[in-house]
Amino acid sequence: MRFLTAGESHGPQLTAIVEGVPSQLPLQAEDINKHLARRQKGYGRGRRMQIEKDQVQILSGVRHGRTTGAPITLVVENKDWTHWTKIMGAEPISEEEEQEVKRKITRPRPGHADLNGAIKYRHRDMRNVLERSSARETTVRVAVGALAQVILEQFNIRLAGHVLEIGDVKAEQLPFESVDALQEVTEASEVRCMDNEASEKMKAAIDDAKQNGDSIGGIVEVIAENVPIGLGSFVHYDRKLDGKIAQSVLSINAFKGVEIGLGFEAARMKGSEVHDEITYSEENGFQRRTNRLGGFEGGMTNGMPVVVHGAMKPIPTLYKPLQSVDIDSKEPFTASIERSDSCAVPAAAVVAEAAVAWELADAFLDKFGADTMEDIRQSYENYLKEAREF
Ligand SMILES: Cc1cc2nc3c(=O)[nH]c(=O)nc-3n(C[C@H](O)[C@H](O)[C@H](O)COP(=O)(O)O)c2cc1C
Numbered sequence: 001m002r003f004l005t006a007g008e009s010h011g012p013q014l015t016a017i018v019e020g021v022p023s024q025l026p027l028q029a030e031d032i033n034k035h036l037a038r039r040q041k042g043y044g045r046g047r048r049m050q051i052e053k054d055q056v057q058i059l060s061g062v063r064h065g066r067t068t069g070a071p072i073t074l075v076v077e078n079k080d081w082t083h084w085t086k087i088m089g090a091e092p093i094s095e096e097e098e099q100e101v102k103r104k105i106t107r108p109r110p111g112h113a114d115l116n117g118a119i120k121y122r123h124r125d126m127r128n129v130l131e132r133s134s135a136r137e138t139t140v141r142v143a144v145g146a147l148a149q150v151i152l153e154q155f156n157i158r159l160a161g162h163v164l165e166i167g168d169v170k171a172e173q174l175p176f177e178s179v180d181a182l183q184e185v186t187e188a189s190e191v192r193c194m195d196n197e198a199s200e201k202m203k204a205a206i207d208d209a210k211q212n213g214d215s216i217g218g219i220v221e222v223i224a225e226n227v228p229i230g231l232g233s234f235v236h237y238d239r240k241l242d243g244k245i246a247q248s249v250l251s252i253n254a255f256k257g258v259e260i261g262l263g264f265e266a267a268r269m270k271g272s273e274v275h276d277e278i279t280y281s282e283e284n285g286f287q288r289r290t291n292r293l294g295g296f297e298g299g300m301t302n303g304m305p306v307v308v309h310g311a312m313k314p315i316p317t318l319y320k321p322l323q324s325v326d327i328d329s330k331e332p333f334t335a336s337i338e339r340s341d342s343c344a345v346p347a348a349a350v351v352a353e354a355a356v357a358w359e360l361a362d363a364f365l366d367k368f369g370a371d372t373m374e375d376i377r378q379s380y381e382n383y384l385k386e387a388r389e390f
């Protein structure tokens, strides 16, 4: 499969075109909308989330609730667009109108794409950069990830994204039981965290950052269960699925680090403490005693839950001024802003879940064929039988 997204933060809409989805997959807008709603929740978001109510329109590739095999077009409208039609419209405008509506942005925010993007694309109005570099785009990435989850759920492969850390507050991590159990607790938390006590401290840390005109980041975890052995491959660098997941998660706005399983911690431990011992029984075939490597060996899944961590830096737009330089006057200034999130880690957990879902679904279809759900199901069942009896 492949997908492209288009659209600006304050333009009319965000669009994704997804190609390579098999035919006969049951798919409805509600399958996607429930994930869009999850992404909009979360303590610490700014005023924009009160304006938007993200809903998908499925404009191609689905007929009467089933995919046809043709490219699928997903559209999410920006409700905020009505306030930006003059500033963001595609039609040329007169000079007078330009004076009236086009407050040029010439003051780059440290930590955002503004300055590098302006120099790269030779824009003297940095709105041309911030509109597309905005994490508003993660809306349609979640829509695409939701579609991937619909494919995975057909084979009982399920995922959950949740929050492990915000600022210096860490959740106590309980042993993983199931995606269902994890989701039940984390969906009820305003910060999408499984530890109630830590949730309250996280909210206080977000309040504190906000009151000080600051922002905070955090760490999210995505877990996928019932993943078969052998998605991805060891034979070539760009087929290693752990590498593809890392790229996908790191491409989320403000993400600065990715770990699979123990991640960086594994580098500080002995081999005997890291590798997951192999067992065998007639009933269950090959299994692992532990899951320290997060479900991956040799760029392939090993049948254990896939465990991915992503680190999000604090949001760059700050009420507290940081020094920068105006690109026209070249004078230093201290930035002031209109609105921003102070923490978007709970939302980012949903985006990371979508990113992992996409990569897993793509690798799944690579292995089990991709035209119709029936063929894939047959091929999958044969493979599971072979693997059990191996
Ligand atoms: C869900 C989400 C919401 C975000 N909200 C904001 C925001 O309100 N203000 C802001 O400056 N950055 C926000 N960001 C982060 C910026 O989009 C990001 O820092 C910017 O695109 C620069 O890219 P980089 O941080 O990956 O280098 C958000 C990120 C995510 C994932």
Ligand SMILES: C=C(O[C@@H]1CC(C(=O)O)=C[C@@H](OP(=O)(O)O)[C@H]1O)C(=O)O
Binding pocket: 009, 046, 047, 048, 049, 052, 133, 134, 135, 136, 138, 139, 253, 339, 340, 341
């Ligand atoms: C709109 C979303 O996030 C936006 C991401 C973002 C940024 O700079 O990344 C800046 C803010 O946009 P605005 O300037 O319009 O308030 C966030 O609200 C969203 O997540 O749907």
